[in-house]
Amino acid sequence: MALTTLKDRVKAAGSRTASVLDDETTHERTADGGDEPGREHADDATVGAWLDRFDADVTAALPRHVDGRVFLAALRPQLPKLLGRCTPASVLQSAVTCARFGLIPDGQQAVIVPDGRIAVFIATYRGFIDLMYRSGLVRSVVAGMVYEGDEWTYEPTAPAPLDFTHRPNVLATKEHRGRPLFAYAFVWLEGGVRSAVAIVTREQAEETRDEHSRAYQRAEESGKRDSFWHLRFDDMWLKTALRRAERLVPTSAELRALVAVEQAAEDGRPQILASVDPETAALDAAARRAARAAEGSQEPRRVPSKPSSKRGRAKPRRRNRDKKTRR
Structure with missing residues (x-):
């Protein structure tokens, strides 16, 4: 099965x-x-x-x-x-x-x-994007980093897509592009609607890391400095922007479960126990109950037989009707 x-x-x-x-x-x-x-x-x-x-x-x-x-x-x-x-x-x-x-x-x-x-x-942020597409409502996910040498504008009060533009200098060397300024992410939905742009500066990414990543804190305390924030900071920076953008659009049950799973890891709890979100489990249980009810409704039922009577059904009297007619 x-x-x-x-x-x-x-x-x-x-x-x-x-x-x-x-x-x-x-x-x-x-x-x-x-x-x-x-x-x-x-x-x-x-x-x-x-x-x-x-x-x-x-x-x-x-x-x-x-x-x-x-x-x-x-x-x-x-x-x-x-x-x-x-x-x-x-x-x-x-x-x-x-x-x-x-x-x-x-x-x-x-x-x-x-x-x-x-x-x-x-x-990773790529896996996060993959799960965003599974909602069936997302047409395109855009995420990137803006560097010092890039051209960009950000005017949150302007209508989309004029509120944000990014023109990276893709032919420039890493040295000429300069250091990264901020990460951004936004989502185009089916039907042509675009989400707001989520922007995360380096300072904001570091605040998120320091306040919410217990894995980072444990790696700092042990001196190993081997958490994912240590090893792939830019990836986690981009992922932080994606997680902020995800809050602005419809998401799949799997993506909500992924957020719960990552939080379980931060809290030191088994991730597998958080891998199915309560809403999905409730929907699954409801579907199973509906299936059982449907199966039960298809079981053959015994049709009660009409009670037999020797006298049969009494016929209405016509005597009174005849009298009224004659009157």
Whole structure:
């Protein structure tokens, strides 16, 4: 039977791993986890054993349009580092969560990175854009960086699309373009309507990082400086602009679930438990109830038979009618 709903895919992927994910130590974070001698990278035997045990669980979470072989081919090179530094259960839950969104962990759409001893799934800004398109209402997503050497105008009171223009000097060298000034994002919807432009300066991106990214704070405290904000700041800067633009347009249930999943990672909670948003789960439950009701309505019903009577149905008297006629 095909697994088409979000809830079905997550449930199928987690059916064999519930006991692993319920382990009390599964999501315990330690500052020095993964720095033990010989623990930086797992050997081929460990990686092979992990795949033999859990590859079916990971591929069961994938939507039908994603090839399981492609997903596992992108995941496998990451496993030696992940299994060497993180708990096997956290590697499993992050891989299943990534698969549930149909994003490939190839560094382009998504990444799975260590956060202490916990493996964490993170969608890149490209993966975020991909999920924005899945709403069915988005025609085009535009996101970019404005540099010092670029031409640009921003007048928020002007009508779209005259409120914002950006003319990058694509032939200039990186040195001549200068440093980035701000990230921006906006969305064209089906029907030709354009959202407002979300603009994020570097200062605003750093404020978002410092106030809301606990992964960044943990990496700072440990001295490793290996969070995604440390390693790919510009990508997170762009993603911050996209997340602000996303609040201005209709979004898919998957995108709302992605926001919840990323917040779960920041809070140190298992991401897989947040991978289906409450609205989607409620709609799924309602659809199942409707399906059961429809099936029940098609069951053959026993038609009650007419009670037999020897006398039959009494005929109306015509005597009074005849009297009235004669009068």
